[in-house]
Amino acid sequence: MININYKWSIQKLIVLSIFSLCLIATSCSNDDSGPEEQEKKESVEGREKFTLALSASPTGETKVYTQTLTDVSDAVTVSYDGKGFEMPSTRTARIFASANGKSLFNLDYGGGRIYKFSVDGGETYSLKHEKNVEFAIGTAYPRWTKASEASASIHYADGRNATRVFDENDPTKFIRSDVKLRIMSVGLDNLAFGSIEEITIPVSDTDLKPYTMNIDGTDYDIYNYVGRVDAPVIAGNKIYYGISKSAYNPANPCSGRGCPRAIYSNVETLVLDYPSLTNPQIISTDIAKGATNGYRTPVSYVDESNDVYQIISVPNKDYDTKILKISNGAYDDNYDFNISNLLGFNVATNGWFYAGNGIGYVPYANTDESDNWFSDSVWGVARVDLYNKTVVDLNVPDNLWLTQYQSAVVKDGKFYMAITPTGADGNIYIFDTTSTDPNGYEVGAKLINLAEGTYIGIY
Template identity: 40%
Template sequence: MNFNFKSLIKLACLSVITLTAISCSNESTIDPVEPDPSTERTYHLVVGSSSTGNSATYTQGATVEELLDPTKTFTFEGFGFEVPSTRTARVYTSNDGNTLYNLNYGGGDISKYDYVSGQNYNLDLTTDVQAVMGTAYPRWTKLDENYAMLQYVATENIYDDPNAASPVYLRTSATITIALVNLETMSIISNNSFEFPWSEAEASQGIYTSRIDAPVVSNGKLYYGVAKSLYDPITDARGTMVYENIETLVVDYPSLENPTTLTSTLAEGSTNGYRTPVAHKDELGDTYQLVTQGDVSLVRISNGTYDDSYGKFNIKNLLGHNAEANTGWFYVGDGIGYVPVLNTDEGDSASSNWDVVRVDIYNKTAVKMDISLDLWLRQYQWASVIDGKLFMALTSLGGEGNVYIFDPANATSTGFTKGAVLKTGTSDASYIGLF
């Protein structure tokens, strides 16, 4: 038998190289699975003790495991940290859940608290903002992990000669004050005041800007939703505002300079919301804005202008009844969001006639979720996206409910599961968010 030692050596070397390559290839394809950061943090259940304006606000911490567990019960009866506020607190949290931020609406200060455990929170910093904002009643919005915006509108009726026996009403001016807050130091680092850009046509009718809120940052600009009101000089009172368009205030960010407005007749109504996010930027960089007075609908802002090609996503027409969404909405991702909607055929915003509606902003579809609760969501402030799903704390007013986990991949009315049981603790209390 003849052996070719050179060939044998070459074959042996090739075998070693091949085995090494396979081993390296296998190692390179096995990546460690990183946990979703949203599942690793603490969340905060927040309750308003009353459906009236002067509602005390309480909070307690919860883990994701507890929120998912249908055998776990959360209650605020004799439990919970009271977040100081003259009226219902306006709360945000840090992305890691370790810090709670609060605007003391009516008290004129902003604070942050370190979360310890359960109902235990320690005050870290407090800043009085009244001198800068000119009021104890500003509103605020957390922009990102580092900054928040304070905003306020002060109005004044202007007459040709205030000292005359019968002065002639000219218009109502709206002075906007906005301020940028550093959340690390809880200090105001820049601010600006200016008159809202107004039109002669609206001013002559007594129409003026009465509120701005819920800004979103896009391409170096802040986009603020706008609400308008009507002044009747004959009665010296507000009249009934009938919208003929929608409007957005735009300022440079972070300089807060160069105020301009966007207007459109694609829809009619306010765009400012109440205490909930109203405008969200999607993964493509477009901003989807909820019309919060009038028929519930969504419009799109693209490249710094209202997008005529998108038109109006008329959600009301898909629901089969008259409906408004005068609080705001929550975006999960990939075009899917959830909107608290009031059935105005059944009552006004003080009634327990609210639904949660799943919307697909790309395909313009809307599905009312099958939630068997008498929901009152007028003061609902926040829902959390955890591992790609939307978690909402939902109960009947003064009653019980659950943590609802909405799956954006499920487009049916039953596309959710129930987690922990929630109890309100008092007859008029309601959960206002899961932060």
């Protein structure tokens, strides 16, 4: 668990989201394609209306209110004062939508249940399916990610209960930490459970070697191990799971605040065969340092050539933010896209968005402006070109907090984000994906902020 002093007031925990790009489309009666392919067709051909929602989390719950807009121009004003459908949630709900916006899926993080709703309009959501995943996956706090229009991945790495392995002949000599990972696929049609796979995550050569850390004047041998697994992406017959590391001090074991945090010397990703979810392997590269599991923002994407592009989550300002490339199951060490260097200042990020044809958008925090970037409003947005390795710092408003920004939408060569400064009204920003101008966008609908909040996405 990452230990961060959030310094959030109750007001700042109120966050707003534009949620779910929705489609109204009619399919031909003689179309015999399957539900996943049909949904993709509808998404591309009939994506005309936005469904907006309010997410407010002063005590951890997530409220959702839908409102259909066919016009997102600057003539439109959106407000959600006093409105909302409360999604089932013990803590902040983990939500995603189908490609056509007609279905909404929710993980009750902390409650261990998943839900499928139909989006009926206004404040009306019809519950279609509900399942308890706690007993299947072994925790009420799993992660889940939409893997395709047909299925999702629910997964949990039990890093807190890692098995510490010592030398059989010398019980004082530490060897490694073994961490169990449980994965289950879920069919999104009716939330049907697939087989549950439990694996021991392979220990990389890097994690078998200690590094020295001085704690209160004493040098200790510290060993890294996998603490979290999340943000999978499928490419071909492989699924790539991002990982983050925790640190273990055999001479003084502890967990939580005050314990050493992992120091990264490289980048690693867990790879499994797909769809069997077997044959675990760790791939790595030394051209960057940091985690690959992200936070709430997606981390990895597959481009049109079936290569995986992955942004590195950096735990401190000593590491540069880079985008890396994975081809044919291995890192391409010749591809080194350094966002920090190109912007000219130190940045951190929790993820990014791919808009197609090599173009992406990166919400970033300027760590030169704050050491507490995770909770401070020091964020911006940059346009990246994967193939030409160029970055454009976009002229979006100051005082942004994008730590929990979750989703964006691409439609007809335009990239849509909801951008709202902390404690102020904002707008929908409509970026032209072909433009390299820092002002290459239109300012769309006005978004009325409630208290000290921020919008967290368009789905």
